[in-house]
Amino acid sequence: MSAEIAEVQLQVRFITKQEQYAVPDSPYAIQSNVQSSDLNTLINALLKETNPSIEKTVEFDFLTCGELLCTSLAEHLQDKGVSTEDTLEIEYLERFPAPAPQDCLMHDDWVSTVHAHSNWILSGCYDNSIHIWSTKGQHKLAIPGHTSPVKAVSWVSFNGDQAVFASGSHDQSAMLWVWNVTRNSVDCVVTCRGHEKGVECLAVSADGNRFATGSWDNNVCLWSTSLSDEDNVPAKKRSKPELGNTREPLTILKGHREAVSGVQWMDFNTVLSSGWDHLLKLWDCELGGLKQEVAGNKAFFDVDWSPLNNSMITASADRHIRLYDPRSTDSIVKTTFTSHTGWVQSVRWSKTRDTLFLSAGYDGQVKLWETRSPRTPLYDLSGHEDKVLCCDWSNPALLVSGSSDNTLRIFKAKHYEST
Amino acid sequence: MPPFRSGLLKRKSSNKESNSSDSEKVPDQSDEGSGDEELIQGALNGEDDATDSEHEEESGAASDQEQDAVLFDDSADSTFGDDEQVDNDSEGSSDLTDSEEESGDENDGSSETDEESVDSGAESGAVQTPSGVSDASDTEKKDTKQKPRKTRQAKPKSETTEASIDRLADTIGKASVKTQPVEKKDEYESGDTSDEEDRRTTVGDVPMWWYNEYPHVGYDLDARQVLRPPQRDHIDDFLKKCEDPDFWRTVRDPNTGQDVVLSKQDLELIRRLREGHVPDPTHDEYQPWVEWFSREVLATPLRAFPEHKRSFLPSRSEQQQIGRIVHALKMGWTKTRKQLAEERRKKREKQFYNLWGSSEADPAQRGLQRHIPAPRRALPGHAESYNPPPEYLLDKQEMKEWDKLSETPWKRKYTFLPTRHSSLRAVPAYERYTRERFLRCLDLYLAPRAIKMRLTITADDLVPKLPSPRDLQPFPTTEVLQFKGHTELVRSVDFDPTGQYIVSGGDDGTVRVWECSSGRCLRTLRAGAGAGAGVARVGWAPSAALALVAAAAGRALLLLAPGAPAVAARLAERTDRLLEAAPPQHDVTVDERTSSCAQWQHVAPEQWAQGVRISIQHFKPITHLAWHARGDYVCVTLAEAASRAVVVHQLSRRRSQLPFSRNKGLVQCALFHPTRPQLFVATQRVVRVYDLVKQELVRKLLTGAQWISNMAVHPGGDNLLVSSYDRKCIWFDLELSSKPYQTLRLHGGAVRSVAFHRRYPLFASAGDDDKIVVSHGMVYNDLLQNPLLVPLKQLRAGGRRSELCVLDLRWHPAQAWLLAACADHTLRLYA
16 A cells, blocks of 8 residues: 555645745645655755755754654555645644753652752652752752652742752651752751641742642642741741641642642642542632533543643543643543553643643653654653653753652753744 | 296297297398308409498398388288388398298298208308308208399399388388387397397407497407498487487497487386386385284294205205214124125025035145245266266276175165166166155155254354443553562552552561552561461551551451551551550450450560551461451451351450351351441352341352352442352342352453452452453442443453462552552552
8 A cells, every 4th residue: 555655746835934944835746655854855955955054954843734744744644634636735843852861860769759940950759858959960969858758849949049949748748948059958947737648749830939739638738938937827836846837728729539649830820730530620729719620531640731832731540641721611632642651650841842741651761742743752761761750841951750760860952942 | 026037927928029030030140141141252243242232231230120120020010011011022032031930831832941941050050150161061052042042132232222211211200100119129139138239249348449440340250340330420410310209219339339229118227227216117116015924923834934045955964874874884783684684595595514625714825834845856967867978987996896885785876877878768667766756755755844943043142232341441451550579479459548558468478558659669567577477468447547457467467557658647646546555355254265266465566666556366377357347347267267267356445256156167258248237258158148236147148159269249238249269250149139140250260359349330350360350340229220240351460470370359449440469479550
């Protein structure tokens, strides 16, 4: 059949949204069995003719029918059921450069959570400790504060030398820490107690004033990140010396029937949470009530929200990653990304590109996805030898993942000048 | 008398005159007819006559007619006047006919009458049809007769103008006398049917002024122009007024443009209309009043009033009655006399049995319904030919064989010897023909044929209709996680009530606590270390208020705290506080039998630090343990303990009980009912259900298995699943019967464990073959509907070690995940 397809000539027209790589808008006749690489050479040749200022060859990705071209063009069109008779519009865009492995940070135990910032990487471990690393791979600090495995960490703010971060653990508490960068000393400022069971996930709002935690007691709690004691904390509680500086939640959002596995801020007022009860819930923080509910059919393990494209990706108890649009009233999944062979445990959007996201699965793979390519990820970031438990792409240049092989692997996103 | 009657009478009275009028009319028409022919002739002859004749016809039609009528009337009235007679003579044939008819004289001879009759017939034809269509047979006669007639007629017509003037003068002279005949004539005209008038009013229903510019006014029936009567100027009018005494009653007919002299009757009619009387002068306005209906009741009322309409119509009720009878006849409910008579006659006749008739009702059907055709004989082959091809002929070797088999002829290749004949004639008679025919007949006769009823059942029909597994999702389909950490085979697993953690115990003597979602071993408790034995069973306390794991390590039942990482600290503290101090035991008297069986031991501080909260030593090794749903009782099964095999421990009071005093058999396991105070005790072949409150046997379930290995109670409590070492899973519907509802043989080896899901209608079974079978087990609340069991999926259970594969199964309390304790030192999670 492929031989039969190979004979077909296709009329194509190349378009792009990146003006510096524009080629003449005239249709070209090409063989239908070309691969993406062939198209790449063609575009580069065209670019050389039209735009001599570009010296080096640029790698391009090609979009046809709203999907990234991964197979040969003929197969792609056959999948999509598009006629080969018409003139086909192929959009091309500069390919996201392959991330290069940069570092492997060894831990003492399974790395359960990780959060990167511009210069520092925070990781939580199953040995109850939190670690601070520099992006260069230098171990700054190991913080034994929790009494149970740390399940969630997040940077809150950087203020000169003072960096604030939050951590949540299975010991039912979340902690706010202050790290003095220069002195490399850390201090647990506030212990947030309010969950009945272990804290599973944690997210800091965009303005850094509040953070939300999801727990095994089926609740989502909102906390203030202010380091000083608020006035609303009762005096008697403050007076308890043995508890240290404890804090109670601003709001408790009750509604999940099973454990809350993921929590994210959508805007200042909206918190998105995913649960093992197969539900995604959108909460209104001011009112403390439910705004919207999206039902899936598997337990959700993680959720992430991208303000760039207003959609959420979820990892659930199967090997698929699902893309939901909360604006659509029905819970129909918009796209399903399938390439992992085990449970996907963590998904994270790119902070700069609205079509890219990262996923980590129990098959030991971290995958970089393009939303328009649901069957093939852009890149497999392999290297982990066991289940990957977490991933992070908060620093656009670093793709960080933590695994049960006690390592934290850092991939460097190469220089990329789309913005 | 009503007017129509009088009209009728008038008609009758005028009948006498009708002869005359008819006769008068006939010549008129014959005149016209002749005119007709004249016109044709005129066309032949020339112009001179045509105008003349036309004019004559027009003027004559009015004046002549009038005059004719006048004359005739005169003649009718008075005796034939001489002058009229002359006129009659001058009229010629027309008059002749007149006289003829009137007098019926025979003088003119039969020929004349004949001709006349024919003529009149022709005339009548001419009245109805255009004159052109006369019979061909008549034409000859006519020709002969008409010629002289025309010659006769020609003369009077030439004279008509003068004659009409004379006649006019005469009429004026006789004005007073003529009034009456004129009236008569008018009466005739009015009395006659209107089609007489129609003949003249040929213009149709159009206004007359349409003809103002034409010399004619419309057309007659023969499509000839009806010429306008001569117009009169005022002088003519004046003269006429002076001369004509009838001028005052002469009006012009707008349709024909002709002058009409109103008759006396017309005038009378007009007068009556003007005065407002009934137009009919004979109408009696003052008839005597007959009182048909009076208010007085009469002895013999007058009933001469007209009958009511319904008396002329058929009666409705009679119609219905008749309808009913007809219907009854149709339906055979009643019979006509004729039918009754027929029946009676038949009854009187003698009935004979038709000896020679067929025994069955329809002989054509006999044998056709169940006709079994005789088996067909095979068609003859080439070998049977009188001149078979040479290859069919037996050669020497075959002949030798043929001869050799003479003792056993049925083993021969053929039943006959193929032989060659030069021609069909040379074929000798077949010596066995008669015998074979006879045998064939015997075969057919002695071996009765019967229809073999064959059921066509395909294998698919035997398989019960089950829903597709795709519709019964969710259920586990793949292995997702392996929990590695045990160093020996894992004997038992259990989930914590929320499904976050897993506890497992194995032959390595450790109890491990795992995180379910990540496969992380959170804690390892050395439970069997002290006892020096592996952990046979573990069970997480089902109560959410208690963080406690029961582990059966050898002879000891250890209640362990799963530890800080695995449970909420507050919960752990609460549990610890509960278990720290033993409740006062002084009110309890423990008999020697129980105390020798189970001893609650004090937990040493170092053991406490290791997580052991309570330790109960038994006199025999523990094989099975089960928590009560509320978490206060633990039921322990001891191996080879005879009557003391089942021990129930109560945690809150730290007390042990031996529920059974007699040995019922080798107890395999014991379970609490999830809701009712009942205990299921499985011995080797039987499951007994005891009521713990009443202390009695509720029922005995006969499993039919050789050796029960394990059992599980449906969370609803009405269904029990029993696994056995002889590869069976036995489902009991406790409400249905004490016999198995279904026995599932899904495994190739001993089934060691079965488990029900708490929420989903799922159950799983696993054993020594490396398969875990996940099945759909829907239990309906409806009592009429039996449970629906559908095997869904075979999961590969990896790691087979020395005949053992899967030792225990547990379902996640909330998700459709299945956990298996495998012999290859791992726990496997399927989702």
